[in-house]
Amino acid sequence: MAAIGDSSAGGGGGTVCVTGGSGFIGSWLVRLLLDRGYTVHATVKNLQDESETKHLQALDGADTRLRLFQMDLLDPASVTLAVDGAHGVIHVASPVILNPTQDPEATTRFLHNLIRFNQSCGHDRLMLLLLLHACRPAVSGALNVLRAAKDCGIARVVMVSSQTAMVPIPGEWPAGKVIDDDCWADVELLKKKQFWYNVSKILAEKAAWDFAAKEGLQLVVLHPGLVLGPMLTPSPTASLGLLLQILGGQKFDIEDFFVGCVDVRDVARSLIVLYENTTAQGRHLCIESIERLADFHDKLAELYPEFPVYRIQEDKQDWVVRSKTASKKLIDLGVQFIPLDKTIRDTVDCLRSKVPCPEREGPSRAFRAKCGKRSSKKMAAIGDSSAGGGAGTVCVTGGSGFIGSWLVRLLLDRGYTVHATVKNLQDEGETKHLEALDGANTRLRLFQMDLLDPASVTPAVDGAHGGELLQPAVSGALNVLRVAKDCGVARVVMVSSQTAMVPIPEWPAGKVIDDDCWADVELLKKKQFWYNVSKTLAEKAAWDFASKEGLQLVVLNPGLVLGPMLTPSPTASLGLLLQILGGQKFDIEDFYVGCVDVRDVAQSLIVLYENTSAQGRHLCIESIERLIDFHDKLAELNPEFPIFRIQEDKQGWVVRSKAASKKLIDLGVQFIPFDKTIRDTVDCLRSKGYI
Template sequence: MNGEGKMVCVTGASGYIASWLVKCLLQRGYIVKATVLHLYDPNQTEHLLALDGATERLQLFEADLLKEGSFDPAVEGCEGVFHTASPVLFSPTNPQTELLDPAVKGTLNVLKSCMKVNSLKRVILTSSLVAVAYRGNPFTSDMLVDETWVSDPSHLEEQKLWYNLSKTLAEQAAWRFAKENRIDLVTIHPGFVIGPPLQPTLNVTLEMLLNLINGSQVYPNGFYRSVDVRNVADAHIQAFEIPSASGRYCLVGSNVHFSDLLNIVRQQYPELPLPEQCDYENDALKRFNVSQEKAKTLGINFTPLERMSQEERTVCVTGASGYIASWLVKRLLENGYTVKATVRDTNDPRRTGHLLALDGAKERLHLFKADLLEEGSFDPVVSGCEGVFHTASPVIFGPTDPQQELVEPALKGTLNVLKSCLKEPCLKRVILTSSMASVVFSERPLNPDTVVDETWFSNPLILEQMKLWYHLGKTLAENAAWRFAEENNIDLVTINPGFVIGPLLQPTLNISVQMVLDLINGPEVFPNGFYRSVDVRDVADAHIQAFDISSASGRYCLVGSNVHFSEILNIIRLQYPNLHLPEKGDHGNHFYKEFNVSQEKAKTLSINFTPLEVTLKDTIQSLIEKGFLRI
């Protein structure tokens, strides 16, 4: 399942989890109908309207949890509903009116609206671990909580745990209603949700963290069961997209004592006055374990709590002004990394301006000048990095001097970067941006039944005979990288994408997007072949996942779609009917043969390929916005 053209609803969209959910849904190409309490409150709407894709695919609605029928307009026409709206208060004055009624009645009102929608396929309810763990029996360190546990409302009421009670009663009411009315319901149960906020206001879980580091004298004698907000958003989407998803999903990425949490913060910000003493009487957050088994069936790779440490999150990106690399830098900054990035000229605004404008760049982006052909040039930028993403390599399809323009920079540049990596003791992994060009061109025949995978290697002799110089450069560079990595015990992973397209961040055209522009810009015929493409945002995400997932290894082929050029033109024709597009195929051009590329290994990186329709639309819109295309 993908998001192209699919309409979903997110309730309580201005909230912490919901804001990230809206962001991720828009990135996946969904049309999102989102509810807020007050449409004209900029604190509730501005951060949503500023999201990528919001102008085209985000619609805001005002809705009230306690008003039956209030959600009808927002839910109408939707295939999925993500119900996140529910008050979060730990010390209410009036628990019934402030917490219980909005949680229970609000959930039922949303479900009643869902009953009126014929297109509805599934409802995802944001519940909480507090609706799972509090059964009334004592917690022990060897206890393993899983989705079969259900909190006891009587126990919660006795303990006056009103928020916990509200989430428990709301979930139980939802399951009863769903069963009676045959609604496909899935519930998500996160622990303490932390991570970067999108909204301008503090939520309760982040405020708890802030209070802990903001001059508190003591810390609780308890365990902090947390999960990254981005993992929570991803889990919601996966629970909707995976047909076999069902029931409840507990989400706890880390389970540490508050002292360990403070040690991580202390390493990152040694100047903060953090509490040194434990409040041994404050032991409400008892030690117990939470199963991750069912959550992993959603393809969730939990972000480690240790990633909060700035010192452990510094990475390098070479060739950062390039197309893929610019998106990689953007995604890394969004994920909290400190990025040391190389460009050919730090004084050229066309190479640096779009990078310096990225969110987080002012605080966590450092630019360096480096030359691929100069050994030692990358030493300063690699220093102190635990990860290196080597993307820098020339992309030229008609070189005058292939050896000087392509082969030497690709081959020697890769070895020079790896030699710099050898000098860095804290380095954990190198991610090399390779290409499908270094995979496909072997001696094996290519036909419609062929499935190319990571075991294929292009033959340099064939590439030289065919004068495919770019392909040769990428193949020789990857081969040399694997030899060097094996000889020097470097943990290397390579990413091998097909044609990379999608929106531009940089102000200049790259070759793969130029091909789309050339196809649009008035040729008489189109190639009689197949276009194996992948969205640039998926490629950036795959790089990060290949670094973050400890078990990642080897090569990863990335091809999101594999269609005939005529199908690409049909998609563009539907989206932009005024464009003058070629009608006839060039039947003498058989270079882009029909064959398949396996996605199996790529999926182990939890990559959900962006639909071609979304990628093409975003590519063309970007070309228009940057002045390369006029309609």
């Protein structure tokens, strides 16, 4: 069959085709797209091969929003089948055949041709045959994808090329100038050195640009450096194999084109940023920093002195001008690159946990002896963060909850070590979904904490460099802030709520609610909205403490939080949605002003944590709307449910707005559309048996 899965229940109009979806970059891209609520058409070579499909089918959201297509890039019909029905294409796959093909008959023909051409026509003709055999699939494959996109009415394609399509450029590039998006590698030099992968990338990209120009197709291209990072795939790719061999003492002559590394998670994020920012154009170098091969070897040797890493004595890369801002176009679009130290550590941790140790070459005995080692301390904490991402340790209170679990997941995805607090370490309902997260085995520690017991707060915060605060009551919030200060943590990001902003009777009529709003506590007490009161008082107490003690505090104020859950059971906001779907009506017009996706809440917290210039309060909401709008949208999207239709709009004081969270938008947060959030929430509740 041609496809597995059904996207009919997916996230509205947001369907993206990802070619090469089972690969190192592709699988991370599929995961992050699913996390953002997209429906994904992912292509694989063989639907019957579990090593290509199983890790994709295990992703959150895959059961309802992922379709797998068996595709041969050289077969236009199979390409069209995958692209059809998508609204955009991200072309990751690049078939480069450097070894005989898997087809025995084709292999025989290929070898016979090589021998015959070499004997009769000499080395130049042999090179020509190698060029055609190695590079034709990449060029033809790229063109087949672009043609299919155009034929299916898709106006915009994001394509993965490589930094190897930019260098080497001997004698042409000005000395002392940093490599940038205008660089094109010297194809003839690469052919001479038989770097066929590099040649294929250049030819495929040039052919793609020519096609796009002629056919009026919007094309955007990403050029990653050497891609490292944790893998979702069951076995390492070429770049991870290269790292393993360097750790084992080997030296590769790649000074002609090595200019630095990038984390696979940043590659996937960059592709999504380019896809979602329709103003992005041209080529985009994607690299944490430009550096030399000697720097890379030195960094590996510094981080892993137990490995026999070869120390390069002669630096042959004077032409490489080091730079931390070579990917400025992506940085300006909001991409924040994971530091190289983190990427290397996370890669090695992942390889330790997944890869059988080589016997003859590769990592040393010290590496092999350490493979699979784990420690577990069941006291106040579970796990061991010593192997985590360097200095990047973040404490997340309320880590097992709806928002907290997504925050932990995204922090682990970004390479952080996480101290997450739970109420009861013996309750699998609080711990199991966290321990199942990628990276949890080496970079997650779970702490049992009572927010009202300062002694239990200290172990969780100690050793962390930032704090994310969830479920704060006044005393609990102050305990965490005090402990953060005592442990030398300078900056805390705290979750409050939009309910700490409204109702506000004295707010000027016709003015959009913003970060200056504070809810009327006396009115809330009168109406016995105690949750709202606690949020308001806790936030005010936190601001007072931070002001007196000189602590940097940043606060996020989310609206009604919906979205797919990682937790085993629904939280209050999802319970509210379930009851509204069942026909109930709640009198929450006094403070309801809109919804936000849990994934955007978690992403916003990380953005606030990583942007140290961010200050003050931040309303976090997809759009300001009224309760009647919410009920109408639910009824429109889910006509099979007996949703109560509100007849009288009592929220004349709510001024609708799509830009109420401008501070977060300016920091790069792109909110998942409300329709997507509702669909994904309902799909999740269905899949878990709550609908």
